[in-house]
Amino acid sequence: DLISVEDYHKLACKGSKMVVDMIHSKDRHVFIHICGNSHTIMDEVPEMSLDVFSVDHLVDRGRVKNDLDGKFALMGNVNPVATLWNGKPVSIKKEAKKTMDAVAPGGKFFLVPR
Secondary structure (H helix, E strand, C coil): CCCCHHHHHHHHHHHHHHHHHHHHHCCCCCEEEECCCHHHHCCCHHHHCCCEEEECCCCCHHHHHHHHCCCCEEEEEECHHHHHHCCCHHHHHHHHHHHHHHHCCCCCEEEEEC
16 A cells, blocks of 8 residues: 555565575564555565565455465454454454354465454
């Protein structure tokens, strides 16, 4: 959301892949979080060889599961303000269940605020 898809490709994609490769060379796991709606770059994300991709609450849960399932673990995407800060226990549980129902089947998922 902060930069265009073209700028992402020009400025961030190659550098991100280099950092991920360097961390993997140290035998470490890597996760990346991209704030905002990352659907515009979803095709490039698997090329980074991540262990975990963390998605913002603005990303459609079902779509990210469909687009990236099995490529790596997913992390996200409960709204930290509307749900956790402003929510009540009942609404928080409802949102968490909605997220788990959409993304967790098959495993490789971390439920976290993003």
